[in-house]
Amino acid sequence: MKKYFKDGSTYVWLTGAMASLSMLLVAGLFLLIFYYGFSTFWQSNVATVKLKDGSYISGEFKKEGKNYNDEDTIQLKIGNRDLYGLDFRWFTKKNIDSVSYDKELLLVERNEWGVFYGFPKELQIGNESIIYERDKDRFYQILEQKLKFKKTVVMKIEDLEHKISKINYNLKNLDLERKSSTLERKEEIENEVLLIEEKYQVLEKRLFEQADKLKNIKLRLYTSDGLEKTLTLENIERYLKPNSLSILGKIGLYFSKIWEFVSDEPRESNTEGGVFPAIFGTVLMVLIMSIVVLPLGVIAAVYLNEYAKPGKFLNLVRICVNNLAGVPSIVFGVFGLGFFIYGIGGTLDQLFFSDALPSPTFGTGGILWASLTLALLTVPVVIVSTEEGLNAVPKGIRDGSLALGSTKWETLKNIIIPSAMPGILTGLILAIARATGEVAPLMITGVVKLAPSMPIDSFFPYLHFERKFMHLGFHIYDVGFQSPNSEAALPMVFSTTLLLILIVITLNLTAILLRNRLKKKYKGMI
Amino acid sequence: MSKAINIRNLSLYYGKAKALKEVTLDIEANKSTAFIGPSGCGKSTLLRCLNRLNDLIEGVKIEGEITISGTNIYDPSIDLTNLRRNVGMVFQKSNPFPLSIYENIAYGLKIAGIKDKSKLDHVVEKSLKGAALWDEVKDRLNESAYGLSGGQQQRLCIARAIAVEPTILLMDEPCSALDPIATAKVEELIKELKKDYTIVIVTHNMQQASRVSDYTAFMFLGELIEFDETKTIFMNPSIQQTNDYISGRFG
Numbered sequence: 177m178k179k180y181f182k183d184g185s186t187y188v189w190l191t192g193a194m195a196s197l198s199m200l201l202v203a204g205l206f207l208l209i210f211y212y213g214f215s216t217f218w219q220s221n222v223a224t225v226k227l228k229d230g231s232y233i234s235g236e237f238k239k240e241g242k243n244y245n246d247e248d249t250i251q252l253k254i255g256n257r258d259l260y261g262l263d264f265r266w267f268t269k270k271n272i273d274s275v276s277y278d279k280e281l282l283l284v285e286r287n288e289w290g291v292f293y294g295f296p297k298e299l300q301i302g303n304e305s306i307i308y309e310r311d312k313d314r315f316y317q318i319l320e321q322k323l324k325f326k327k328t329v330v331m332k333i334e335d336l337e338h339k340i341s342k343i344n345y346n347l348k349n350l351d352l353e354r355k356s357s358t359l360e361r362k363e364e365i366e367n368e369v370l371l372i373e374e375k376y377q378v379l380e381k382r383l384f385e386q387a388d389k390l391k392n393i394k395l396r397l398y399t400s401d402g403l404e405k406t407l408t409l410e411n412i413e414r415y416l417k418p419n420s421l422s423i424l425g426k427i428g429l430y431f432s433k434i435w436e437f438v439s440d441e442p443r444e445s446n447t448e449g450g451v452f453p454a455i456f457g458t459v460l461m462v463l464i465m466s467i468v469v470l471p472l473g474v475i476a477a478v479y480l481n482e483y484a485k486p487g488k489f490l491n492l493v494r495i496c497v498n499n500l501a502g503v504p505s506i507v508f509g510v511f512g513l514g515f516f517i518y519g520i521g522g523t524l525d526q527l528f529f530s531d532a533l534p535s536p537t538f539g540t541g542g543i544l545w546a547s548l549t550l551a552l553l554t555v556p557v558v559i560v561s562t563e564e565g566l567n568a569v570p571k572g573i574r575d576g577s578l579a580l581g582s583t584k585w586e587t588l589k590n591i592i593i594p595s596a597m598p599g600i601l602t603g604l605i606l607a608i609a610r611a612t613g614e615v616a617p618l619m620i621t622g623v624v625k626l627a628p629s630m631p632i633d634s635f636f637p638y639l640h641f642e643r644k645f646m647h648l649g650f651h652i653y654d655v656g657f658q659s660p661n662s663e664a665a666l667p668m669v670f671s672t673t674l675l676l677i678l679i680v681i682t683l684n685l686t687a688i689l690l691r692n693r694l695k696k697k698y699k700g701m702i
Numbered sequence: 703m704s705k706a707i708n709i710r711n712l713s714l715y716y717g718k719a720k721a722l723k724e725v726t727l728d729i730e731a732n733k734s735t736a737f738i739g740p741s742g743c744g745k746s747t748l749l750r751c752l753n754r755l756n757d758l759i760e761g762v763k764i765e766g767e768i769t770i771s772g773t774n775i776y777d778p779s780i781d782l783t784n785l786r787r788n789v790g791m792v793f794q795k796s797n798p799f800p801l802s803i804y805e806n807i808a809y810g811l812k813i814a815g816i817k818d819k820s821k822l823d824h825v826v827e828k829s830l831k832g833a834a835l836w837d838e839v840k841d842r843l844n845e846s847a848y849g850l851s852g853g854q855q856q857r858l859c860i861a862r863a864i865a866v867e868p869t870i871l872l873m874d875e876p877c878s879a880l881d882p883i884a885t886a887k888v889e890e891l892i893k894e895l896k897k898d899y900t901i902v903i904v905t906h907n908m909q910q911a912s913r914v915s916d917y918t919a920f921m922f923l924g925e926l927i928e929f930d931e932t933k934t935i936f937m938n939p940s941i942q943q944t945n946d947y948i949s950g951r952f953g
Contacts, residue, residue, distance in 0.1 A: 572795050580813065580863070581786040581866065583782075590799075
């Protein structure tokens, strides 16, 4: 027995088991997120349930469970929040009389109150009316036609909104100019403002006209328990007949929903629609962070490794740098708020944007300050791996370069730093991986639940670093834990998590591929 | 003055340890001079004094004087870049840069500010021919230098050193990491090169010293024991210690 332990084979087994356990946990996590993340977009059939008391209700089966009496229960997503007040209901299985899947059942995605499950009744266009029961084909034909019409109207509305935002932008600039100009100029500005406001009125009128066009078209529906609901075209995002969809139709729908998810703006306090602004915010923030952290970390590491005199003080500095990597991220957030936002941002406002005060321009959270805060958070990682990279460059190569008459700086620039590139990129990879997933410091340096405008748009200077932005990590927190309707938002949480993981993987993979190419180049350097 | 290098009373300290003890030595131009001696006798240290590569090591202190073509190279006004361009060096371990073969040779010139492509092409070809490597690499100049064999890499380093047209070439055990065939090639090259350059070579291999050098200095524990023509040192040394070392009785 003693020999057995001395032999060490138990420890091999133990280490192997631990490694497998970790792998299993990671794989399990990924599987869970992939499964739920991707199944969000799958449209299942919508059941119509007849209860033993004779009433009907429609919805999608979500999950099964047991109640406190140990009876089997089943959860139904019943939608129609405006009528029922809640999206989900549990039913005891023994109370269910029968379940049917009606081919004519309609699922309508709306821009408010969530989905609607029910049956079509009538389509009203002004005074004209099409009764569903009389001519089903014509009913859908016209509905389809009107939804296409809606798309053109929406495009017009977006165009008008863009023009209006331009006007607002001009008005704001004029307003700022007025504060600091001569009397004469002030009068000119007043006139200009009047002109612009006139234009604004015209545009606004046209906008309302377009919106009215949509309001005039109404879809009347009723639920399986007989309640009626009238939707205007404005409310309807899309409709489908889930129970009569073919498998191909469902697959098509699946992919169109994924596309909607990554390319659309969020609706209904983020629980529906897409997450495009959050993707954009996350990626832009990581890019700005990388641009800042790379030179910062590399220059610091070069100084520490090449120029600083070795000794106790240098060791102390190294220890501090290493410890900096362990500081809780929220502390960096608070530092960012105090130093960047109130300190630098506040000063910038006073120096360059004093016209706009007291409303802050840079003196409030924004994508630039959030990125800089994250750059501070990740700079130790870059310093440490860059130093490792620099140390790995053989001394012979340095001597060789110096012996050819190049100065220390030329040697660094031409030979040492390029050779240390794999190490530097390793640092960047770690920094990106950390920064993408970090949420806490962002919450106080510029992330918001819903950003009114993106950090990049068509107005000068195109890149608006001072703007607030959306972020996938914060989106997960907000949708999952701050939403009043968290049960309905659950699928969204999984898909957003999945997306965040995929973005981290993509960013990492790019950097890893780059590093491997460089490693290949420097292979054989001993 | 036919002497290329004059070393006068040169002492070197690593911290408190004295690694070179009042070495005085004159090295002839366009000849090859070998430094021999057991490990740790200071021969590499002496060699690295000649292009001031020891300056970079923490805690090194140097006394005495080295003059190369009449100038004291430890004078504070000396330009290190010019000195090192004049005194090329080849190291024990081949140390090509992580660049292409072409870029390796052109590196010294580019550092010196030469950008003219045709001039660079010319020098690269001339240097590679001078290092007897041209025929082997002329078709793959733009490939990584790490694709070459050990012997080729060492000849590449020699080519790189002569590309900046030095007058003196220092070699620190250039063949110690090479196989016999590659060694023979490099030795052949050294014999060729001494027509144009003053060569100072450090070696552990006494046969090599006798084969390639005209003069030999025997060092022991930081002191120069004996310096004379190679023939004399190997056939008829005047000091017993030298004789013992050469005949393999110690070291």
